[in-house]
Amino acid sequence: MKIHGSHRLPVGRERAYALLQDPEILAACMPGCEALVKVDEDLYEMKMKMALAAISGQFAGKVRIGDRNPVESFRLIVEGTGKIGFMKGEGLLRLREEGAETEVAYEGDVHVGGTIASVGQRLLDTTSKMLIKRFFGRLGERAQ
Amino acid sequence: MASTVTKTEVLFGKKMKRKEDPRLITGTATYVDDIQMPGMHHAVILRSPYAAARIKGIDARGALELPGVAAVFTGADVKDVGPVPCGASLPGLRVPHHHVLAQDRTYFVGHPVAVVVATDRYIARDAVDRIEVDWEPLEAVAEPEKALEAGAPAVHPQWPDNKAFDYHQEHGEVDKVFAEADVVVKQRITSQRLIPCAMETRGVVAEWKSGEKSLTIYTSTQIPHLMRSLVAGMLGIPENRLRAVAPEVGGGFGSKLNVYAEEALMGFVAMKTGKPVKWIESRRENMLATTHGRGHVDYYEIAAKKDGTIVGIKLKLIQDVGSYHQLLTPAIPTLSVLMMPGVYRCQNIRADIVGVFTNCVPTDAYRGAGRPEAMHGIERMVDILAAEMKMDPAELRLKNFIQPEEFPYATATGLTYDSGDYAKPLKKALGIAGYAALREEQRAARSAGRLMGIGLSTYGEICAIGPSPATPAGGWESATVRIEPSGKVTVHTGCSPHGQGEETTFAQIAADELGVDFDDIIVLHGDTAIVQYGIGTFGSRGTAIGGTAMYFAIQELKAKIKRFGAMMLDCDDVTFSGGRCVCDKTGKSVSIQEIAAASYRAMKLPPKTEPGLVATYFWEPPNFTFPFGAHVVVTEVDKETGDIEVKRYVAVDDCGKIINPLVVAGQIHGGVAQGLGQALYEEAVYDDSGQLMTGEFMDYCVPKSTMMPWIEDSNTETATPVNPLGVKGVGEAGTIGCSPAVVNSVVDALSPLGVRHIDMPMNREKIWKLVQGGAA
Amino acid sequence: MIAQNFEYETPSTLEEALELLADGAKALAGGMSLIPLMKLRLAVPERVVDLRRVPGLNSIRVAEGQLHIGAMVTHYELESTPLVRRSSPLLAAAAASIGDVQVRNLGTLGGSIAHADPAADYPAALQALEAVIRIAGKGGERAVSAAEFFVDTFTTALEPGELVVEVSVPVEAAGTGVRYEKCEQLASGFALVGVAARVAKKGGKVSMARVGVTGLAGSSYRAKNVEALLEGTTGSAQDVTRAAAAVAEGKEANSDIHASADYRAHLARVYTARALRAALGTAG
Structure with a gap:
């Protein structure tokens, strides 16, 4: 599934870029993220507990940052596997200064498998959008 | 002599309620899941979440630690169990070794990886979550092209081109007629992957009796005898020590015309654990791991003369095989090729099939199996040709039909059509629909800006499959007819009906032939310990072949009855009719019940006659049968939303002689529902990585009763000379006739916008985009 | 399709139920969403609190111009109870369009809205009705508007441990025209889009218009822009079309295998126009 969109952060581009690569910030802002442990340069192991209304599931996965082009763009790869399935999201994030704020545009692909793929397809799009929105919402709060 | 009443009512042709239904609709039938055994274990299968992955390791310790778990088996444990069989053979066919559990690699989402056996289903399911598999996901491909x-x-590393087989068939002077043709039309036509969705999912109970060294497998199958022969081979046990039972089977539609890994696997588990074991497939597993149907991409070309005479047909057929060959996978598209000329007199054909491996569950038979694809193709092409030539599609068809006096007709594909009068159902259907008036109404609708369509199909199909030389496992069928000492009649049929109503139609035939009450006849089937070897129910064969086998067994019994009658009446010339033997000279008679009692008591026997009244007959048919029919569909498209309304559905089907009009109508209704499903709603959607996106009824849309149009069904009756009953078969007709008629109708509705073809399913958005002028 | 083990509680008072919920248990109303999720193991609650024996959640009553409906009232009761059909025909129509008979016999108003499926039917009606949702928690009760209640996909204003206890909608004034128009996703019965409309006319002009939308975006919403465009007009066919054209503005439409975002937005416009036309047709 292709995803794309943009969100605004109430900080300048340098600060936004730094925030988006700070594992502590990422851990605090990624919905369901319980722990993010650095295992290598640009590679983190992640524990995630997703809870969406009645739906819940635990995932273990990885977060990777690549193609760094400081303050302009970078690539974020998030993978998770759990009993209810697995997901892999890969996206290019582009940062654009908008006055005192920064617009973060993302574009990428989300792949899901297992139970969540075969019974949840009608909700994948709306759910991923919501999770991304939540992420940027929290990031925005943190940024201030 | 007690009774002198002669039974005269003829039941052949009579509308009768089915014997099967009371138990089915009151919940008193016995399905696999109803079977309970003391000490029975329950199995749950761990399936691959990846379409392609390497299994680097499996750690089942966590599962085994759970109290109540008896065993966990993985690929390594079953590597010596024989492969899941492919019964079809084609030159150069590539057959991957299909283990009952994945070895070091999985090939589709749903591929069985391990089985947990526990004291109840809940524990077994919990334990599945405790098995740790070290996966290495691999790249997958889900789309045949x-x-x-x-x-x-x-898909299989040893065959990098993903080709499973090539198949070529040709007849006549194809290149010449195409070169000389006045008109050639071409079209890519798909027949999408479908999920058969039998109401009862698969299920297996296996019981090993160690003292007797015998295994019993209860399974929801269409082919208990073939399943027994093949699974006995897989497990390495003598065939006569394996009993197969198909109890009540809640629909199959071809998806249970198979031998599955789970059937052998449960046998293996029962033998290893020494306890009976039950596995019941969940709906999700059913959609992921039971065979799918269709999966064609067809490139058609059709050549015609100026006057509309069709002179040549070319077909390049790409068959989505899936990851493995199941029992008949490669044979299904060859059926499409056999039927590619449809009901038309065309002697120049060329077909090339390429079977393609994909990381999806295998395709195999699904209601119609190869013929819906063929009829969809030719019936779409005839409409496209009619549009190109600005001819009425009904007229173009009438012009090209094989004529009644040409039967038996040798087709370009090597078949001999038995009998037919193709104009008859078409004219009847057009009459019922009021074709001329509908075209008037359409003109008015179009000038008012409405999108109304009239579509028709005139299909032919190959049924009563089939003569043994043309069938992978023998094409005959068997019956034993046993008149009990009381005169009650027990029929054992080798075909294994599972919803077709043969307990009823066979009883109608037997009641007429033997002159006994309909209620005094029972038809048993599906248990290899009770019933002599048989083939099964598929390919619209049950009544035409199995019914005929019973008919001939009865004829043998009738001869014997007459010998007993002659002896008892002390008369040389007796006639048997209406359940009585009558002495032609004296008019004295004895009833079949009296004869039955005397035959078993055996105080005195006619010359060269054994006691009892039992006969077994194995009937080998001389040919297939070829039913046909015409469907007319009126639709209207909502311009704003793309919604399609089916306003009229007229079906005139000719399945030969009709035994029970109610059963025939039921088959047509069900068949049309599945045809409409394909035309409008159903599609197994895999994403690029091989994940099935339609893994539940939340996303896979089978038509509900409220979505069905009123079906104006009727028949013509053209007897077949192939069997003495004159019956052809009707199980698949509705499906085969339906989808092209519906698509032709919607294309007709959109034709003022320049639309020439629409691929199925014709969902709203696709239609809306066409109305908007975009590409579908 | 086999759920994980769980504890099952059947409290007989609301206090007891709230106590259990505060302790992390999951509320079970009609079970039409929760049970399938549990069978798929997408939901694995350790403890389930069945609300069926909690008194006071089943009532349907009218007081002070409001129709008050207990959270455990089923869809079937809503579609068939004369008091509801009279007092809020829009809510009855939304209830009648849910799933199938079996689902309507068991599914409840409270359960459905607490689950907040982005394609459920009630939210459209409750947005158009400006419903008030009464919520109980261990700390007491509070009431929120439908607009506040539906936050996002599967996300409501409910805090952990809280429960929907009642939904209140206005008793429809004579002369108000209402309509729920739904484009059904044919497999699931959920709405690709569903539009609830309420309109009233005074002196030949549209004096009130309320439009609630479900299925289009991550959450249901009230299409205030459509309402504003329609109010004050005569409600002609053109007025309706022009107003309805605005229904998806500013919304990110959902996309799935059944409908792309563009098509969903188009359907929203078509169904908004249909709902408004029908509602205007019955408005006095």
Whole structure:
């Protein structure tokens, strides 16, 4: 599934870029993220507990940052596997200064498998959008 | 002599309620899941979440630690169990070794990886979550045309081109007629992957009796005898020590015309654990791991003369095989080729099939199996040709039909059509629909800006499959008819009905032939310990072949009855009719019940006659049968939303002689529902990585009763000379006739917008985009 | 399709139920969403609190111009109870369009809205009705508007441990025209889009218009822009079309295998126009 969109952060581009690569910030802002442990340069192991209304599931996965082009763009790869399935999201994030704020545009692909793929397809799009929105919402709060 | 009443009512042709239904609709039938045994274990299968992955390791310790778990088996445990069989053979066919559990690699989402056996289903299911598999996901390919592209991921690494087989068939002077043709039309036509969705999912109970060294497998199958022969081979046990039972089977539609890994696996588990074991497939597993149907991409070309005479047909057929060959996978598209000329007199054909491996569950038979694809193709092409030539599609068909006096007709594909009068159902259907008036109404609708369509199909199909030389496992059928000492009649049929109503129609035939009450006849089937070897129910064969076998067994019994009658009446010339033997000279008679009692008591026997009244007959048919029919469909498209309304559905089917009009109508209704499903709603959607996106009824849309149009069904009756009953078969007719008629109707509705073809399913958005002028 | 083990509680008072919920248990109303999720193991609650024996959640009553409906009232009761059909025909129509008979016999108003499926039917009606949702928690009760209640996909204003206890909608004034128009996703019965409309006319002009939308975006919403465009007009066919054209503005439409975002937005416009036309047709 292709995803794309943009969100605004109430900080300048340098600060936004730094925030988006700070594992502590990422851990605090990624919905369901319980722990993010650095295992290598640009590679983190992640524990995630997703809870969406009645739906819940635990995932273990990885977060990777690549193609760094400081303050302009970078690539974020998030993978998770759990009993209810697995997901892999890969996206290019582009940062654009908008006055005192920064617009973060993302574009990428989300792949899901297992139970969540075969019974949840009608909700994948709306759910991923919501999770991304939540992420940027929290990031925005943190940024201030 | 007690009774002198002669039974005269003829039941052949009579509308009768089915014997099967009271138990089915009151919940008193016994399905696999109703079977309970003391000490029975329950099995749950761990399936691959990846379409392609390497299994680097499996750690089942966590599962085994759970109290109540008896065993966990993985690929290594079953590597010596024989492969899941492919019964079809084609030259150069590539057959991957299909283990009952994945070995070091999985090939589709749903591929069985391990089985947990526990004291109850809940524990077994919990334990599945405790098995740790070290997966290495691999690149997958889910779409057959993509799989054929250079550089596509190899489904089976040993065959990087992903080709499962090639098949070529040709007749006549194809190149010449195409070169000389006045008109050639071409079209790519798909017949999408469908999920059969039998109401009862698969299920297996296996019981090993160690003292007797015998295994019993209860399974929801269409072919208990073939299943027994093949699974006995897989497990390495003598065939006569394996009993197969198909109890009540809640629909199959071809998806249970198979031998599955789970059937052998449960046998293996029962033998290893020494306890009976039950596995019941969940709906999700059913959609993921039971065979799918269709999966064609067809490139058609059709050549015609100026006057509309069809002179040549070319077909390049790409069959999505899936990851493995199941029992008949490669044979299904060859059926499409056999039927590619349809009901038309065309002697120049060329077909090339390429079977393609994909990382999806295998395709195999699904209601119609190869013929819906063929009829959809030819019936779409005839409409496209009619549009190109600005001819009325009904007229173009009438012009090209094989004529009644040409039967038996040798087709370009090597078949001999038995009998037919193709104009008859078409004219009847057009009459019922009021074709001329509908075209008037359409003109008015169009000038008012409405999108109204009239579509028709005139299909032919190949049924009563089939003569043994043309069938992978023998094409005959068997019956034993036993008149009990009381005169009650027990029929054992080798075909294994599972919803077709043969307990009823066979009883109608037997009641007429023997002159006994309908209620005094029972038809048993599906248990290899009770019933002599048989083939099964598929390919619209049950009544035409199994019914005929019973008919001939009865004829043998009738001869014997007459010998007893002659002896008892002390008369040389007796007639048997209406359940009585009558002495032609004296008019004295004895009833069949009296004869039955005397035959078993055996105080005195006619010359060269054994006691008892039992006969077994194995009937080998001389040919297939070829039913046909015409469907007319009126639709209207909502311009704003793309919604399609089916306003009229007229079905005139000719399935030969009709035994029970109610059963025939039921088959047509059910068949049309599945045809409409394909035309409008159903599609197994895999994403690029081989994940099934339609893994539940939340996303896979089978038509509900409220979505069905009123079906104006009727028949014509053209007897077949192939069997003495004159019956052809009707199980698949509705499906085969339906989808092209519906698509032709919607294309007709959109034709003022320049639309020439629409691929199925014709969902709203696709239609809306066409109305908007975009590409579908 | 086999759920994980769980504890099952059947409290007989609301206090007891709230106590259990505060302790992390999951509320079970009609079970039409929760049970399938549990069978798929997408939901694995350790403890389930069945609300069926909690008194006071089943009532349907009218007081002070409001129709008050207990959270455990089923869809079937809503579609068939004369008091509801009279007092809020829009809510009855939304209830009648849910799933199938079996689902309507068991599914409840409270359960459905607490689950907040982005394609459920009630939210459209409750947005158009400006419903008030009464919520109980261990700390007491509070009431929120439908607009506040539906936050996002599967996300409501409910805090952990809280429960929907009642939904209140206005008793429809004579002369108000209402309509729920739904484009059904044919497999699931959920709405690709569903539009609830309420309109009233005074002196030949549209004096009130309320439009609630479900299925289009991550959450249901009230299409205030459509309402504003329609109010004050005569409600002609053109007025309706022009107003309805605005229904998806500013919304990110959902996309799935059944409908792309563009098509969903188009359907929203078509169904908004249909709902408004029908509602205007019955408005006095």
